[in-house]
Amino acid sequence: LAQTAKVTVSNDSKLTISRNIYGQFAEHLGRGIYDGFWVDPKMPVKKQDRIRMDIVEALRKIKIPNLRWPGGCFADEYHWRDGIGPRVNRPKMVNTNWGGVTEDNSFGTHEFLELCKLLGCEPYISGNVGSGTVQEMSNWVEYLNFDGQSPLTAMRKLNGHPEPFNVSFWGVGNESWGCGGNMTPEYYANEFKRYATFAKDYKNAKLKKIATGPSDGDYNWTEVMMKNVGTRMWGMSLHCYTLPTGNWNDKGSATKFTEAQYFNTMKNCLRMEEFVTKHSAIMDKYDPEKKVALVVDEWGVWTNVEPGTNPGFLYQQNSLRDALVAGTTLNIFNNHCDRVKMAALAQTINVLQALVLTQKEKMLLTPTYHVFDLYKVHQDAKYLPIKLDAPDYEVNGNKIPAVNLSASQDKEGRVHLSLVNIDDHKDIVVTANMGDIKWNTVSGQILTSANVTDINTFDKPNNIKIESFNNAQKDGDKVVVKIPAHSIIVLELK
Numbered sequence: 001l002a003q004t005a006k007v008t009v010s011n012d013s014k015l016t017i018s019r020n021i022y023g024q025f026a027e028h029l030g031r032g033i034y035d036g037f038w039v040d041p042k043m044p045v046k047k048q049d050r051i052r053m054d055i056v057e058a059l060r061k062i063k064i065p066n067l068r069w070p071g072g073c074f075a076d077e078y079h080w081r082d083g084i085g086p087r088v089n090r091p092k093m094v095n096t097n098w099g100g101v102t103e104d105n106s107f108g109t110h111e112f113l114e115l116c117k118l119l120g121c122e123p124y125i126s127g128n129v130g131s132g133t134v135q136e137m138s139n140w141v142e143y144l145n146f147d148g149q150s151p152l153t154a155m156r157k158l159n160g161h162p163e164p165f166n167v168s169f170w171g172v173g174n175e176s177w178g179c180g181g182n183m184t185p186e187y188y189a190n191e192f193k194r195y196a197t198f199a200k201d202y203k204n205a206k207l208k209k210i211a212t213g214p215s216d217g218d219y220n221w222t223e224v225m226m227k228n229v230g231t232r233m234w235g236m237s238l239h240c241y242t243l244p245t246g247n248w249n250d251k252g253s254a255t256k257f258t259e260a261q262y263f264n265t266m267k268n269c270l271r272m273e274e275f276v277t278k279h280s281a282i283m284d285k286y287d288p289e290k291k292v293a294l295v296v297d298e299w300g301v302w303t304n305v306e307p308g309t310n311p312g313f314l315y316q317q318n319s320l321r322d323a324l325v326a327g328t329t330l331n332i333f334n335n336h337c338d339r340v341k342m343a344a345l346a347q348t349i350n351v352l353q354a355l356v357l358t359q360k361e362k363m364l365l366t367p368t369y370h371v372f373d374l375y376k377v378h379q380d381a382k383y384l385p386i387k388l389d390a391p392d393y394e395v396n397g398n399k400i401p402a403v404n405l406s407a408s409q410d411k412e413g414r415v416h417l418s419l420v421n422i423d424d425h426k427d428i429v430v431t432a433n434m435g436d437i438k439w440n441t442v443s444g445q446i447l448t449s450a451n452v453t454d455i456n457t458f459d460k461p462n463n464i465k466i467e468s469f470n471n472a473q474k475d476g477d478k479v480v481v482k483i484p485a486h487s488i489i490v491l492e493l494k
């Protein structure tokens with residue numbers, strides 16, 4: 001059973017898809033940092049210091065551009081001085097947000113920046129507004145970025161790093177409307193200005209300050225921030241999770257779900273289009289030149305935790321459904337690259353919609369990882385606008401568009417189309433009219449599996465993996481591709 005979709009791709013654009021859309025988030029939460037990136041010295045895996053190198057190598061392969069840290073909610077109770085200096089002297093702390101566990105602060109500022117260096121990515125640090133002082137944040141920036149003599153830079157040298165770190169992406173609090181302090185937008189807008197004033201730019205390290213933004217459809221937050229802060233912020237964040245059921249009390253299972261629940265998940269995921277469009281329209285009113293970035297620095301599927309695991313650790317499996325959510329969401333971001341200049345999937349390792357899961361020394365790459373691998377071709381490529389006429393995917397009388405895609409052209413002139421067929425049963429024949437874009441050959445790669453519930457396990461880590469795809473043809477100027485049900489394809493035209 002096949003349906004058809006029509007696409008027109010144009011090269012009439014001057015926009016670039018920022019690589020920073022492909023960013024990641026790693027909070028001190030569950031087994032994300034501790035027993036994730038940062039392991040027991042005795043663990044029999046390749047390590048540098050205590051950083052797990054099999055994870056680093058996997059993430060280098062997909063070119064993650066930035067890593068957000070240390071939270072999340074954790075950021076607003078994190079005091080950076082507790083995480084520097086000799087590890088034996090560092091005080092322990094309680095992670096009140098995530099399971100009430102005690103952590104030893106052995107992973108702190110220097111360890112995080114060493115991790116970023118190994119990953120070849122830019123650090124994105126979230127400063128503490130909720131329970132920290134203006135001076136504490138100001139001092140952290142000086143410690144990191146000042147290249148002259150001061151008591152703080154002397155301390156940095158003593159701790160083994162004479163050169164400044166030149167951190168640029170700087171979050172001023174996190175979810176200040178909730179776990180970050182339960183503030184009103186009016187109050188937070190003033191707090192942002194106060195904290196931001198004293199978070200200084202240093203030589204070679206101009207801060208890109210990112211304000212707490214709204215969650216989902218809180219348009220009033222955006223309105224107040226744009227009116228009161230506007231272009232004083234480099235970016236404003238947006239947090240938006242996909243809950244399969246839409247209900248925070250029972251979010252649904254990561255692996256056991258019906259087609260109706262799958263449909264509902266995809267429908268909820270597609271709301272990102274509405275949120276990004278509407279927040280952007282408000283931002284356009286105050287900032288028509290689009291100077292302020294919309295930074296979707298927490299997104300992804302949030303399900304119930306895996307049975308038997310600590311509810312505070314947010315450990316969930318990752319199925320083909322997660323990959324379809326990732327492919328769809330990244331297409332939305334690419335198509336909104338005029339405003340969405342940065343994003344971060346929550347949360348890299350062992351937490352929420354992870355790229356990598358670990359079990360002691362074992363490690364697996366999730367279906368979501370493979371989407372980031374497929375889509376890395378879009379990073380810093382020229383955005384190509386598309387027009388799409390797609391059939392519906394219908395379940396129990398409810399409908400959503402069955403196909404979504406985005407397109408770009410890289411510096412070598414290669415064009416990439418990333419196409420997602422959400423429909424669980426029907427193949428879809430897509431005909432893409434490439435307009436003025438000249439090309440001769442097409443090749444492709446696909447990510448799919450028999451069922452949307454399929455997963456990679458520690459025993460079968462390659463159950464779902466990227467395969468080559470040969471079912472796309474040239475028909476004059478057009479490319480014709482039959483996308484199998486529930487699959488993600490990236491085509492290369494050159």
Ligand code: AHR
Pocket residue numbers: 027071072073074174175298346347352
């Ligand atoms: O990603 C998990 C949590 O979700 C983050 O700590 C918080 O910012 C959000 O509510």
